[in-house]
Structure formats: C-alpha cells, structure tokens
Amino acid sequence: MPLLPPVKQFVSDTGVRVYRIPCDVFPRLSGRVYLLLGLDVPTLVDAGSGAETCMRQLYEGFEQVRSEYGEPFELGDLGRVILTHAHIDHFGGLPEIVRRSGAEVAVHELDQRAVSAYDERAVRSRHAFDRFLRQAGVEPQRRGAVLDEFGYLKGRIQSVPVTRELVDGEMLDGIRVIHTPGHSPGHVCLAVGDLLLAGDHILSRTVSQLWPESVAAWTGLGHYLDSVEKVARTGPYQLLLSGHEPVIHDLGERLEQIHQAHSRRLERLLEILHTSARPMTIDELSERMYSRQQGYPALLALTDVGARVEHLEERGRIVIADLEEVAEEACPVLRYRLA
Ligand SMILES: [Zn+2]
Ligand SMILES: [Zn+2]
Structure with missing residues (x-):
C-alpha cells in the first residue's frame, strides 16, 4: 500500500481553513476527508469508510492538524458532518x-x-442491482460474485439520524450547497468561497463511476452530464478538492476531458454494436469494452456500460432486439442493436 500523503491545509478566500486528511477507505482505495475550521462550527466533510485503518488515519489526521498547524481542535468540538454523498x-x-x-x-x-435507514436501502438497492445483473445477461455464478462486491449489505452499517437535509443552492454556515446528482442521487458539491469540495462528482484522474437509473433513480449518465454543466456554471474556483485523487487546478480543462471521455465511450459502444453480427447484452458489451473483469472491476464495468446503454436507449440510438421474448418474461435478458 503506498504511503499516504500528509495532511494539507488550503485556505479559501473567505478565510476558511480546509484540512485535507487522506485515509485508506478500502485496501486498494484511498480517500480524503476534509476538516473545515473558521466557520461557526468545526465541520467535517465526509467521514471515511469506518474501516479500522481508515478511522485510525482520520484520528491521526486530527492530531496532525493540532501538532503541525497549531489548531486546538478536538473531536468533541465537531459541530457538523456534511456528506457529499452516501456511498460507504x-x-x-x-x-x-x-x-x-x-x-x-x-x-x-x-x-x-x-x-438514516441503512438496512432498508441495502435490501432495496441489492434487489434492484440483482435485477439489473439478470437483465444484463450475467450468468448466475458470476452474478453472485458481482453482487458480493456491491457495497450495500444488510447489517453492515449502523443507521444514524439525519438532522439536516441539504437543499440545492442554500448557504449553510458560509458553504454553498450545489446538488449534483449522477454519481449518486443526492450527491452535493460544496463551495467554500473559492474552494470547491467536489466529492466523487469530479475527480482528477478517473471518470466518476456511473450507475444506471434502473438501479438508483437520479443517477445515470444524463443526470451526471447535467450536473457537470451545473458545476461549470458556478465558480470560478482556485482549486477543486475531491473525495479521492489529487487536487484539480483547472476546472474548465478537466470538465472538457470528462466530456470527451464520455463521448468516446458512447461512440465505442455504438461502434461495437455496428460491427456485431448479432444483438448484444450489457454483459457482452462490457466484456468487449473492458475485457473480462473479475471482482470489483467487473461491477464497475457492468454499471458503466449499463448506464451508457440506458442513456442510448432512452435517446433512441439503440433498441431492444428481442421484444417478443422480452414481453413474455418477468425478468428477461435484454439484447440490444442499433436503432
Ligand atoms: Zn461515491
Ligand atoms: Zn468515493
């Protein structure tokens, strides 16, 4: 596991001190939690995964904020946690x-x-995801393995009451809330003066993971791209600080790269269907796009292609090829061809 970078301080043009605390949220994924000081109440943006290592690194991060930056912050002083989105x-x-x-x-x-109702969400989301995988044509044994990679598991997380629901456009203690659905339904970016805490909406290296709306409403590529446009209309920003990966200095340049990446992937899907001798399932398309993946990468490939197929189908670019069969079955495997 690569060594985590030290805690780093960023100061907004409104005088808020934003401390970026890196932590290993999962064994192969590092994340960033942000401690904001200089507001009415000390505020944490996101809370890490809850894994033992991650919690230890978070508390060590608070210690660094005290020792390296002379902030007399204690966990008991924390007045608010704002979540950019409810991914584990x-x-x-x-x-x-x-x-x-x-x-x-x-x-x-x-x-x-x-x-606030984790187990209910876990059960509902898992059912929706299972149905998506069946319709994507993922065969049973592999489907079980991909489902096991799905983060939501009943009993995994203790529910916590939500004391404040964030509203798009509101100012909360000097922080502007920007609702950016797509990566998750209730994803928000938070503008703190000229710093944008971008959660997983805009990352510096990776194209944000997409979910099909058939799994979760308010996700999908259409919502995501609308939210990219929405962020482009705010700002300007000195820096973007995301939930993973390094800071982004040039928002316009990064948004352009993101648009191009999505266009390329949509074109690639259309090209695969164009050259295919027969209609294809989402599973077959994801194998052609990303080769045969196992474990979590398989989940990423299937949801990515699933969201794009849904986007193209909604816009009439591709159609279901086996409509008669589909009409007869409760949970049919869907095969697509160009419109
Ligand atoms: Zn996320
Ligand atoms: Zn994340």
Whole structure:
C-alpha cells in the first residue's frame, strides 16, 4: 500500500481553513476527508469508510492538524458532518464520529435514507442491482460474485439520524450547497468561497463511476452530464478538492476531458454494436469494452456500460432486439442493436 500523503491545509478566500486528511477507505482505495475550521462550527466533510485503518488515519489526521498547524481542535468540538454523498467510503465512519462528537449530520434528501435507514436501502438497492445483473445477461455464478462486491449489505452499517437535509443552492454556515446528482442521487458539491469540495462528482484522474437509473433513480449518465454543466456554471474556483485523487487546478480543462471521455465511450459502444453480427447484452458489451473483469472491476464495468446503454436507449440510438421474448418474461435478458 503506498504511503499516504500528509495532511494539507488550503485556505479559501473567505478565510476558511480546509484540512485535507487522506485515509485508506478500502485496501486498494484511498480517500480524503476534509476538516473545515473558521466557520461557526468545526465541520467535517465526509467521514471515511469506518474501516479500522481508515478511522485510525482520520484520528491521526486530527492530531496532525493540532501538532503541525497549531489548531486546538478536538473531536468533541465537531459541530457538523456534511456528506457529499452516501456511498460507504464516505459515510461508513459516520456512526463512530457522531457517537464520539455528538455532531449534527447534514445530507441531501435523496441520499438521506442510506444514512438514516441503512438496512432498508441495502435490501432495496441489492434487489434492484440483482435485477439489473439478470437483465444484463450475467450468468448466475458470476452474478453472485458481482453482487458480493456491491457495497450495500444488510447489517453492515449502523443507521444514524439525519438532522439536516441539504437543499440545492442554500448557504449553510458560509458553504454553498450545489446538488449534483449522477454519481449518486443526492450527491452535493460544496463551495467554500473559492474552494470547491467536489466529492466523487469530479475527480482528477478517473471518470466518476456511473450507475444506471434502473438501479438508483437520479443517477445515470444524463443526470451526471447535467450536473457537470451545473458545476461549470458556478465558480470560478482556485482549486477543486475531491473525495479521492489529487487536487484539480483547472476546472474548465478537466470538465472538457470528462466530456470527451464520455463521448468516446458512447461512440465505442455504438461502434461495437455496428460491427456485431448479432444483438448484444450489457454483459457482452462490457466484456468487449473492458475485457473480462473479475471482482470489483467487473461491477464497475457492468454499471458503466449499463448506464451508457440506458442513456442510448432512452435517446433512441439503440433498441431492444428481442421484444417478443422480452414481453413474455418477468425478468428477461435484454439484447440490444442499433436503432
Ligand atoms: Zn461515491
Ligand atoms: Zn468515493
């Protein structure tokens, strides 16, 4: 595992001190939690995964904020945790943080059920994802393995009451809330003066993971691209600080790269279908796009292609080839061809 970078301070043009605390949210994924000081109340943006290593690194990060930057911050001082979105790598640590600090919890209403009624969300989301995998044509044994990679598992996380629902456009203690659905339904970016905390909406290296709307409403490529446009209309920003990966200095340049990446992938899908002798399932398309993946990369490939296929189907670029069969079955495998 590569060594984590040290805690780093960023100061907004409104005088807020933003401390970036790196932590290993999963064994092969590092994340960033942000501590904001200089507001009415000390505020944490995201809470890590809750994994033992991640929590230890978070507390060591607070220690560095004290020792390296002379901030007299203690966990008990924390007044608020704002979640950019309710994915486990961002809110798994929330129950412990709230228990130890008594901080209020602020989440957009479309992500709040995952936090406040975790088990219900876990059961519902898993069912929706299983149905997606069946319709994608993933064969049973592999489907079980991909489902096991799905983050939502009943009993995995203790639910925490949400004390404040975030509303698009509101100012919360000097922080502007920008609802950016796509990567998750209730994803928000947070503008702190000229710093943008971008969560997983805009990352510096990776194209944000997409979910099909058939798995979760308010996700999908259409919502995501609308939210990219929405962020482009805000700012300007000195820097973007994301939930993973390094800072982004040039928002316009990064957004252009993201647009190009999505266009290329859509074109590639259309090209595969154009040259295929027969209609193809999402599983077959994802194998052609990303070769045969196992484990979590298989989940990423299937949801990525699933979201793009849905986008193209909604816009009439591709159609279901075996409509008669599909009409007869409760959960049919869907095969696509060009319109
Ligand atoms: Zn995420
Ligand atoms: Zn994340």
